[in-house]
Amino acid sequence: MIGNMQLNDEGKLKHFLSIEGLDKCLLTEILDTAESFAGMSAQQVKKVPLLRGKTIVNLFFENSTRTRTTFELAATRLSADVINMNIATSATSKGESLLDTIRNLEAMFVDMFVVRHALSGAAHFIAQQTASHISVINAGDGQHAHPTQAMLDMFTIRQLKPNFSNLRVAIIGDILHSRVARSEIQALNTLGVAEVRVIAPKTLLPAHVESLGVSVSHNLNEGLKDIDVVMMLRLQKERMTSALLPSESEYFKCFGLTEEKLKIAKPDAIVMHPGPINRGVEIDSKVADGPQSVILKQVSNGIAVRMAIMAMAMQTLPSSPGRPVTQAPSLAITGGL
Amino acid sequence: MTRICIAKGRIIDPANDMDRVGSIYIENGKIVSVTDEQAGFKADKVIDASDQIVCPGFIDLSTRLRDMGHSRKATFKSEVIAAASAGVTTLCLQPDTVPVIDTPAVAELIKDLAQIAGYRQIYPIGALTHKLDGVELSSMLSLKNAGCIAVGNANQPVKNLLILRRAMEYAASHDLLLMFRPNDFWLSNNGCAHEGVVATRYGLPSIPEAAETIALAQCLELAELTGCRVHFGQLSSKRSVIQIHQAKKYGLRVSADVAIHQLHLTENDMQPFDSAYHVLPPLRTEADKQYLRQGLAEGTLNSICSDHQPHDLDAKLGAFPETEPGISALETLLPLMLRLVKQHAITLEQGIGCLSANPARVLRLESGALTPGFAADVCIFDPELDWQVNAENWKSQGVNTPFWGHTLKGRVTHTLQAGQIIYSL
Numbered sequence: 001m002i003g004n005m006q007l008n009d010e011g012k013l014k015h016f017l018s019i020e021g022l023d024k025c026l027l028t029e030i031l032d033t034a035e036s037f038a039g040m041s042a043q044q045v046k047k048v049p050l051l052r053g054k055t056i057v058n059l060f061f062e063n064s065t066r067t068r069t070t071f072e073l074a075a076t077r078l079s080a081d082v083i084n085m086n087i088a089t090s091a092t093s094k095g096e097s098l099l100d101t102i103r104n105l106e107a108m109f110v111d112m113f114v115v116r117h118a119l120s121g122a123a124h125f126i127a128q129q130t131a132s133h134i135s136v137i138n139a140g141d142g143q144h145a146h147p148t149q150a151m152l153d154m155f156t157i158r159q160l161k162p163n164f165s166n167l168r169v170a171i172i173g174d175i176l177h178s179r180v181a182r183s184e185i186q187a188l189n190t191l192g193v194a195e196v197r198v199i200a201p202k203t204l205l206p207a208h209v210e211s212l213g214v215s216v217s218h219n220l221n222e223g224l225k226d227i228d229v230v231m232m233l234r235l236q237k238e239r240m241t242s243a244l245l246p247s248e249s250e251y252f253k254c255f256g257l258t259e260e261k262l263k264i265a266k267p268d269a270i271v272m273h274p275g276p277i278n279r280g281v282e283i284d285s286k287v288a289d290g291p292q293s294v295i296l297k298q299v300s301n302g303i304a305v306r307m308a309i310m311a312m313a314m315q316t317l318p319s320s321p322g323r324p325v326t327q328a329p330s331l332a333i334t335g336g337l
Numbered sequence: 338m339t340r341i342c343i344a345k346g347r348i349i350d351p352a353n354d355m356d357r358v359g360s361i362y363i364e365n366g367k368i369v370s371v372t373d374e375q376a377g378f379k380a381d382k383v384i385d386a387s388d389q390i391v392c393p394g395f396i397d398l399s400t401r402l403r404d405m406g407h408s409r410k411a412t413f414k415s416e417v418i419a420a421a422s423a424g425v426t427t428l429c430l431q432p433d434t435v436p437v438i439d440t441p442a443v444a445e446l447i448k449d450l451a452q453i454a455g456y457r458q459i460y461p462i463g464a465l466t467h468k469l470d471g472v473e474l475s476s477m478l479s480l481k482n483a484g485c486i487a488v489g490n491a492n493q494p495v496k497n498l499l500i501l502r503r504a505m506e507y508a509a510s511h512d513l514l515l516m517f518r519p520n521d522f523w524l525s526n527n528g529c530a531h532e533g534v535v536a537t538r539y540g541l542p543s544i545p546e547a548a549e550t551i552a553l554a555q556c557l558e559l560a561e562l563t564g565c566r567v568h569f570g571q572l573s574s575k576r577s578v579i580q581i582h583q584a585k586k587y588g589l590r591v592s593a594d595v596a597i598h599q600l601h602l603t604e605n606d607m608q609p610f611d612s613a614y615h616v617l618p619p620l621r622t623e624a625d626k627q628y629l630r631q632g633l634a635e636g637t638l639n640s641i642c643s644d645h646q647p648h649d650l651d652a653k654l655g656a657f658p659e660t661e662p663g664i665s666a667l668e669t670l671l672p673l674m675l676r677l678v679k680q681h682a683i684t685l686e687q688g689i690g691c692l693s694a695n696p697a698r699v700l701r702l703e704s705g706a707l708t709p710g711f712a713a714d715v716c717i718f719d720p721e722l723d724w725q726v727n728a729e730n731w732k733s734q735g736v737n738t739p740f741w742g743h744t745l746k747g748r749v750t751h752t753l754q755a756g757q758i759i760y761s762l
Contacts, residue, residue: 143540208532
């Protein structure tokens, strides 16, 4: 259902709300398109005119630094005009409803909403309610989805381990509250990895987690065996106060990723984290800053992947499906910059 | 005085074990006789019920009509018309009105307002605790004297089991029925969907089945301890049905109902993030639905309620978890009951009994039957008539139903309340 809603009549991306319902071909197209943008950051002129004249509103109902900044950079590199709205400190605190906020912004003739919201389904709701010419990109809704994060992680994995079908991926930590985990699991399964394994205590796993297409382990030492990609999740402090965990130190002892534990995984395993990291809680600094960590690579890749998704959703790419988009950087020149 | 004859309908009256074609004669608001033809009866009005089913007016054990503090959602005026058009002649009103039904004045006001709206048989359920706070007992005897048919705490938690025990002992002292929706507040944890595969996939805060079954088990134990009569409302899970079955076998004086939508919808029907499916208790699994149907067929659950909860549009607009739960359900009650019959889950006689004779027995009302001498609460419906759930046909002010736009089979043609025709198609 979500899948259908995300595509236009021609089967092209219109909204990007969830990985669910998108097929391998489309996910690969996103990764290929991102590939063509990836080199741009190193160039002198970091802009293409693909979204010139378009207005993008970053609609953040929940705080975020990293995601909002990379979305903003991605949009400006596509030459769009960007407005940042932090609604947590704005209209809704004056009692304006979510829908009223959307209607008001619509009336200002915007072309795209990038939405972050604390409740599951918020991006979906906005996409349903908003005018038909507007695209909605989900930048994280409640515990539901964070699909651009999942795609930038897929991009990072593919750079280092191009063949998904051999990979065993472990996701470690607070799966229950994690929109990142849900999107990662869907993306990894759609791209056809050999195994997705979630490792966490029962209190941090949703009921019926295996229905998401994962195997489950409650023990890091056992769970890390044969793993190619280790994805750590951030542990929110409030999990201790709501009786989900006894203490940070006990969590670190059981599920914290140390150099020693990492040795259980394959020797060439990579370590990922969506950030911001809690050093000494879910991950040891030596691992986070170590040779196997790709955490900062994830951050830089975020810009290219978000550029690809925004350009695809606005239908401004001169590509046909399945074709690698190698022309995008040259557009910068022919576009007359 | 109006004398009415309902002629030549198929009369189904489970309380009197009747299923025959015949006529009903009504005088002074009461049923005079149910027979082939009564010689010498001069009717002022004859309702031709041929090819239609004539049965007792329906008794709904759980309704919210809003009004007063929530008149933007619905009013007595709009909702009693909806009830009448649905064949419902008796309504039990949950106490979580604004203000709460915790004083005789509010109970009487509600009955007055309903009467002004042209509807006579509204029974308030009195609050079990003061302002439904779950701490202080309400003045239950005064509420009973003011017309409250039972007591309950709606969806609000009772603070602890000691208070629930005392409330039940006090209710039992005045022979008051407790209407209880079992739900452990803490285990529910502000959830909005069943703790199953769908909530897991969509990352929705979830409510485990145990939130219901644990509260149910506790209340059953207290029913045994206190001798309080208890009716459990809106059960949603398989294990609840099993518990009620065992409690009855053991001899406890308890009864239970299920909301009509739980018999048709499951978590899988829930379109992603469609707030029309946001209900409490949440829609559960196919196995739960089948058990609830079986519980109804075997008599473990003896009633079906509408759990009518009309909402304004705004209440259902938003991200799923922040929308308000509930379905505007009076008008789909009969066609959805008939669908159960068509799907061979229950017989037609059972279905009608679950909407009339059985709830009357729960409430100890002289109603829910076409017995001579009883008030003439009658529903006449055409079981084959198709109608679409749309703005033209819908009466309730709340349009929050997952069946919007659907074509349903079975429609009420006439409703009589105490011998007065309060609805005709």
